[in-house]
Amino acid sequence: MKYSVSIPTVRGEFTAVFSERGLAELNFPDQRREAGDRCTSKDLPRQIEVWVQQTGRALEEIFRGKPFQEAPPFDLSQGTNFQQSVWRALAKIPTGRTLSYGEVARAIGNPKAVRAVGGACGANPIPVLIPCHRVLAAGKKIGGFGGGLDWKRRLLAAEGVIL
DNA sequence: CTCCGCCTACCAA
């Protein structure tokens, strides 16, 4: 069973999906995204409730351009091995720093999988907390972003990144 | 197998 929870922030209402393993999905405000059976019950298990709070606080920190103190464990089990390796690499990019898709490809030991890295970024189930917005195209060009380039620019701006 | 994509390096205007 998964729990779909609405998380209000200064930048709108995000929707998070939690599994028993942790945060499995995070959606930008007004962005529908399907999924299987979900429980949207109001009285959540204690553990989930804690994760919800942590997620909300982590988001606010990121919006302020600061690294988050704590976040729920990420449940990335839905991704392929390749995607998971990319997502884990993204999670290591410090606030305010950026890498190119090529650099990420090298970081995971698959230097030629540049375009595939882009694909994995697009499939990132937990944007913002897994900072796919810190990956730019070669030459510090903006590149793409599933949640809309808008968000990518705003998140980077908050972190003081100049394109 | 085929088609597509948050890419790149390269070459031509």
Added chain:
DNA sequence: TTGGTAGGCGGAG
């Protein structure tokens, strides 16, 4: 600086 393009790789059907 633009614009078109072929190569390369993983994911989805």
